[in-house]
Amino acid sequence: MTAIRIALKRLPNGADLPLPAYATAGAAGMDVVSAETCEIRAGERRAVATGFALAIPDGYEVQVRPRSGLALKHGVTCLNTPGTIDSDYRGEVKVILANLGAETFTIARGDRIAQLVPAPVLRAELAEVDDLDATARGDGGFGSTGR
Ligand SMILES: O=c1ccn([C@H]2C[C@H](O)[C@@H](COP(=O)(O)OP(=O)(O)OP(=O)(O)O)O2)c(=O)[nH]1
Numbered sequence: 001m002t003a004i005r006i007a008l009k010r011l012p013n014g015a016d017l018p019l020p021a022y023a024t025a026g027a028a029g030m031d032v033v034s035a036e037t038c039e040i041r042a043g044e045r046r047a048v049a050t051g052f053a054l055a056i057p058d059g060y061e062v063q064v065r066p067r068s069g070l071a072l073k074h075g076v077t078c079l080n081t082p083g084t085i086d087s088d089y090r091g092e093v094k095v096i097l098a099n100l101g102a103e104t105f106t107i108a109r110g111d112r113i114a115q116l117v118p119a120p121v122l123r124a125e126l127a128e129v130d131d132l133d134a135t136a137r138g139d140g141g142f143g144s145t146g147r
């Protein structure tokens with residue numbers, strides 16, 4: 001398994017926290033813990049601090065993804081999933097959690113709240129044209145092929 005090196009800087013609010021880590025040998029995501037104790041009421045959202053910042057190598061991003069256990073048990077997910085950490089972002093990584101459940105969700109400092117997955121970035125060069133090539137689908141979409 002190849003790994004890319006990503007520089008991580010602990011921020012003062014993350015001084016004593018575990019760094020993002022893979023929970024099992026085959027885990028795709030590194031679990032991230034919360035740097036704050038807080039509550040998210042039903043129907044609300046919050047940018048939760050993680051206590052670290054990253055310098056991702058050029059040509060890569062880091063995706064912030066929800067944990068399925070929180071989603072299934074509590075209705076808590078990343079609102080902007082997958083969140084995008086740009087390679088040129090040097091601020092604190094935050095996890096935008098939304099509580100879609102019926103109960104207030106309590107987060108303790110150190111709780112695992114999301115997972116980070118690095119990914120290569122492909123950039124596109126747009127070529128503006130007057131006409132696009134024809135396809136069988138054409139402009140059908142949004143359920144046009146049936147259930
Ligand atoms: O879940 C997330 C998503 C984003 N970010 C940070 C890192 C990312 O590089 C930056 C900008 O994210 P994005 O491009 O998704 O947000 P935007 O609304 O387009 O903000 P900006 O105008 O700053 O690009 O915010 C996070 O910490 N967590």
Ligand SMILES: [Mg+2]
Pocket residue numbers: none
């Ligand atoms: Mg942006």
